[in-house]
Amino acid sequence: MPNVLSRRTFLSRSGWTATGLTIAATVSGCSLVPALPSRNELTETDAFTWLQLKPDGRFLFCSPRQEIGQGISSTLKLVIARELGVELEQVEVIAPDTSLIAQAKSTVGSESIKDFLEPVTEISQIMSETLRARAAQQLGTTPVEVAFTGREFVSSNGSRLSLSELAAGTPILLDPSEAPTATKPLQPKPASHLPSSVPTARIADIVTGAPLFAGDIQLPGLAHGAFIRPPQLGATLSETSFDAIPQDQILARYFDGERAGLVAPTQTSLIEALDLVEASWTTAAAADQDAINTSLALVEPVGELEHIVFETSGRPNEQADIDLSISIPFAAHAAIEPRAAVARWNDKVDPTLEIWTGTQDAFYVRSHIAKHFGLSEKEVIVYSQRVGGGFGSRTLCSVELEAALLAKEARRPVKVQWSRPDEFQEGFHRPPSRHRIRASANEVGMLTDWSHGFKSGHVIFTSAAMPRWMQAVTSFASDPGTARGAHLPYAAHRAEISFSDVRMPVKTGPWRGLGAAPNNFSIETAIDQLASNKGLDPLIFRLANLPPEHKRLSACLEQVAKNADWQGRSTTQTSARGIACGIYKSVTYVAVIADVDIDQESGAFQVTRLTCAHDCGRVINPDQVRAQIEGNLIWGLGMVKSEELSVKQGRLSADYLGDYQIPTIADAPAISIELIEPENAAPVGAGEAAIVASGAAIANAVAAFTGQPITELPIRLL
Amino acid sequence: MDITVNGRVRQVEDAIADSPLLWVLRDELGLVGTKFGCGVGTCGACTIHVDGKAVRSCQTTPEDIVGHEVTTIEGLADTTPDAGLHPVQQAWVEHSVPQCGYCQAGQIMSAAALLAENPAPSDSDINRDMSGNLCRCGTYARIRSAIKQAARNTPPSTNQDAS
Ligand code: FES
Ligand code: FES
Numbered sequence: 030m031p032n033v034l035s036r037r038t039f040l041s042r043s044g045w046t047a048t049g050l051t052i053a054a055t056v057s058g059c060s061l062v063p064a065l066p067s068r069n070e071l072t073e074t075d076a077f078t079w080l081q082l083k084p085d086g087r088f089l090f091c092s093p094r095q096e097i098g099q100g101i102s103s104t105l106k107l108v109i110a111r112e113l114g115v116e117l118e119q120v121e122v123i124a125p126d127t128s129l130i131a132q133a134k135s136t137v138g139s140e141s142i143k144d145f146l147e148p149v150t151e152i153s154q155i156m157s158e159t160l161r162a163r164a165a166q167q168l169g170t171t172p173v174e175v176a177f178t179g180r181e182f183v184s185s186n187g188s189r190l191s192l193s194e195l196a197a198g199t200p201i202l203l204d205p206s207e208a209p210t211a212t213k214p215l216q217p218k219p220a221s222h223l224p225s226s227v228p229t230a231r232i233a234d235i236v237t238g239a240p241l242f243a244g245d246i247q248l249p250g251l252a253h254g255a256f257i258r259p260p261q262l263g264a265t266l267s268e269t270s271f272d273a274i275p276q277d278q279i280l281a282r283y284f285d286g287e288r289a290g291l292v293a294p295t296q297t298s299l300i301e302a303l304d305l306v307e308a309s310w311t312t313a314a315a316a317d318q319d320a321i322n323t324s325l326a327l328v329e330p331v332g333e334l335e336h337i338v339f340e341t342s343g344r345p346n347e348q349a350d351i352d353l354s355i356s357i358p359f360a361a362h363a364a365i366e367p368r369a370a371v372a373r374w375n376d377k378v379d380p381t382l383e384i385w386t387g388t389q390d391a392f393y394v395r396s397h398i399a400k401h402f403g404l405s406e407k408e409v410i411v412y413s414q415r416v417g418g419g420f421g422s423r424t425l426c427s428v429e430l431e432a433a434l435l436a437k438e439a440r441r442p443v444k445v446q447w448s449r450p451d452e453f454q455e456g457f458h459r460p461p462s463r464h465r466i467r468a469s470a471n472e473v474g475m476l477t478d479w480s481h482g483f484k485s486g487h488v489i490f491t492s493a494a495m496p497r498w499m500q501a502v503t504s505f506a507s508d509p510g511t512a513r514g515a516h517l518p519y520a521a522h523r524a525e526i527s528f529s530d531v532r533m534p535v536k537t538g539p540w541r542g543l544g545a546a547p548n549n550f551s552i553e554t555a556i557d558q559l560a561s562n563k564g565l566d567p568l569i570f571r572l573a574n575l576p577p578e579h580k581r582l583s584a585c586l587e588q589v590a591k592n593a594d595w596q597g598r599s600t601t602q603t604s605a606r607g608i609a610c611g612i613y614k615s616v617t618y619v620a621v622i623a624d625v626d627i628d629q630e631s632g633a634f635q636v637t638r639l640t641c642a643h644d645c646g647r648v649i650n651p652d653q654v655r656a657q658i659e660g661n662l663i664w665g666l667g668m669v670k671s672e673e674l675s676v677k678q679g680r681l682s683a684d685y686l687g688d689y690q691i692p693t694i695a696d697a698p699a700i701s702i703e704l705i706e707p708e709n710a711a712p713v714g715a716g717e718a719a720i721v722a723s724g725a726a727i728a729n730a731v732a733a734f735t736g737q738p739i740t741e742l743p744i745r746l747l
Numbered sequence: 748m749d750i751t752v753n754g755r756v757r758q759v760e761d762a763i764a765d766s767p768l769l770w771v772l773r774d775e776l777g778l779v780g781t782k783f784g785c786g787v788g789t790c791g792a793c794t795i796h797v798d799g800k801a802v803r804s805c806q807t808t809p810e811d812i813v814g815h816e817v818t819t820i821e822g823l824a825d826t827t828p829d830a831g832l833h834p835v836q837q838a839w840v841e842h843s844v845p846q847c848g849y850c851q852a853g854q855i856m857s858a859a860a861l862l863a864e865n866p867a868p869s870d871s872d873i874n875r876d877m878s879g880n881l882c883r884c885g886t887y888a889r890i891r892s893a894i895k896q897a898a899r900n901t902p903p904s905t906n907q908d909a910s
Contacts, residue, residue, distance in 0.1 A: 100846070228840065229845055233840065235852075236820075236832065236840060237780070239780065240779045240780075242849060244773075295775075296770045297763060297767065297771075364849070365792055366782070366849040367784065417782075417847050417850075446783065449786065449789075656843065657846075660846060660884045661885070685785055687787075687789045693874075693877075695874035695875075695878040697885070697887035
């Protein structure tokens with residue numbers, strides 16, 4: 030009998046551990062390979078380009094992390110000021126353009142603090158020591174004899190040298206070959222002169238309406254452009270006519286056989302002109318929600334799905350106490366800022382092409398565009414603007430290329446401002462997933478069997494990011510974004526967790542928390558149901574089944590129970606409570622209790638309070654961490670209460686925000702958050718953790734009320 | 748055609764008299780603090796004041812506002828007698844409301860109009876007046892507290908925005 034490798038064995042033997050990095054490395058050198066999102070690891074030398082002392086005696090920090098509303102600029106500013114021993118106002122943080130610093134990895138995955146705190150702390154310490162050594166030399170003494178006041182160096186004989194005198198007209202940058210190595214342990218310095226929390230960067234500009242975003246860019250001669258959009262997903266353009274548009278309303282037209290666009294002097298004339306374009310489209314087989322549902326149907330046994338997340342040697346029993354099938358729809362990012370970009374071509378080289386955009390990955394945008402136009406990366410500069418809501422949506426290159434194409438055609442700078450329908454129809458979305466969970470517990474309430482199989486559209490190896498041939502290659506690989514958060518935090522005697530990725534006819538991609546939000550929702554729904562099935566309190570059941578290595582999660586549960594005064598599900602005629610918890614990316618722990626009022630007659634429900642205990646290790650900037658958690662809690666609420674996207678008549682079901690409902694202030698509950706900081710726990714991310722528990726806590730409250738688990742999102746009670 | 752924006756008379760071409768005021772403000776007058784979020788009145792990012800009342804600028808045209816006073820986020824602080832920020836802007840800073848910040852000009856304009864009319868709004872007043880201003884970052888809890896703080900900090904005489 031021939032030795033046939035099953036797909037699983039092939040995968041593990043060929044070393045395709047299926048990270049973006051592996052794939053990129055495997056195929057690099059091949060000219061067909063598209064630019065891929067920036068995942069390169071940092072080197073020490075990169076970090077040396079981030080910080081400098083300017084001639085005016087202030088420090089400039091070229092942040093390798095993009096400000097997308099997570100408050101990272103102000104948090105890193107606080108760290109730098111603390112390490113340098115200066116005031117916050119002495120540190121200026123900028124989003125550098127791509128020519129200023131070495132390529133940094135994209136701002137995704139809540140990694141800014143986890144991965145960047147240490148190098149930023151270190152370069153600040155090295156800067157501080159280097160400056161002290163230089164000052165000592167100029168003051169004719171040794172570094173230990175020099176005191177630093179925050180503005181100037183003072184030698185023991187009283188002579189003084191200010192920071193600007195030290196710089197003497199030229200910026201001081203660190204030279205990696207000369208710099209001393211920071212030897213101190215990376216512990217926070219006491220910094221009594223600094224506030225304990227700082228608000229998001231440029232808050233004064235935000236509240237007064239100063240220009241900050243890509244759409245706010247004004248340039249001499251700036252025109253406005255847009256592409257004609259297909260009436261259905263996957264439709265191809267067969268003919269276009271611009272003839273109906275008055276000549277003076279249009280500055281340039283673009284047609285490359287596949288797509289058509291135009292450029293007009295103003296945004297309003299552009300909108301009018303777009304209406305007058307006549308285009309005919311050929312629709313192939315239109316995408317269809319029924320077909321999507323069928324492709325996600327879990328027909329095979331869990332053990333036969335493509336990728337194994339975890340399995341014990343003993344397989345879980347087929348006969349289970351609970352058997353749930355959970356269905357989770359597409360979801361949109363729905364950032365309030367629709368994507369926008371400005372492009373300008375220059376006659377001179379270097380830079381040939383300038384791009385202004387709000388992106389989570391300026392370097393990816395640069396390489397994608399350079400590749401498209403056959404330019405070297407040096408010939409393209411991307412100026413990062415503040416992002417009006419990222420949540421994973423600004424990780425690819427779309428509107429930037431459109432602006433560059435139209436600007437080239439129009440021979441003038443062009444702004445492309447996506448419309449709201451563009452966001453829904455041209456953007457990418459959280460893929461839908463289907464989960465089947467079978468689980469059992471013994472008579473003393475210990476989890477014995479856990480079987481979780483799921484199917485989902487792609488998150489990382491998505492059609493939004495790669496050409497068709499590459500999708501085919503990566504279809505064999507397990508998508509780490511889909512798998513995120515599928516591990517069971519609880520100990521089970523026998524467990525099996527596996528999944529298959531399914532190629533969607535809709536562009537899918539990373540959405541806040543990637544797979545963790547749907548996966549943990551499913552886990553926590555099933556755990557709650559199993560507790561009910563056994564007649565046990567869901568808090569006690571969770572605590573009893575969490576293994577000692579997750580004691581930080583137990584601590585969150587205990588704390589949230591205490592803060593919310595948990596006495597069980599406390600179901601009344603009009604209200605109920607629910608609890609849920611989770612671990613994000615193996616490092617951040619969170620537990621949430623939801624209080625929900627329900628009107629039995631109308632089926633309407635209102636979340637009145639979310640209580641959260643959150644452990645992301647040492648907290649650098651508590652107020653911004655809280656802000657991130659508040660946002661996450663609301664995202665979890667939206668996910669279970671109202672957010673849903675589907676394919677209807679060959680299009681995504683929403684064009685405007687009225688068709689896709691994100692939470693409003695009227696939905697927003699009271700929130701209380703406790704940050705738990707275990708001693709010596711390294712600081713980690715807070716940007717995507719609480720979402721894994723808040724939705725499930727709400728759904729579990731509703732389930733306590735109705736007596737039925739929530740198996741379909743969003744929740745519909747009638 | 749003349750329109751009055753932030754206390755200044757500005758000329759706009761008759762040809763754009765019926766264009767969305769949002770784009771006239773942003774592209775013709777350079778007032779980019781007023782944001783585009785949907786263009787159809789469903790997000791609130793483009794909120795401005797017309798005679799002190801909150802109005803969606805994407806649903807308004809220059810000809811609608813001839814003879815009326817328009818205030819945008821850039822001019823809001825000047826509607827208070829004191830130097831510095833408007834009490835609502837001040838409260839927004841104190842409560843560190845913004846995350847990405849994109850929706851916040853609209854939130855602030857709606858909140859300032861609400862307080863001008865109702866100096867001590869209840870939670871349900873806030874829900875009713877502010878639920879057309881979407882914030883995807885989920886800053887609602889802070890918006891609520893900042894409005895209440897601004898209500899406490901606003902002496903009654905400064906509650907007449909742009910009047
Ligand atoms: S842009 Fe006017 S309401 Fe959204
Ligand atoms: S602060 Fe980002 S949308 Fe409101």
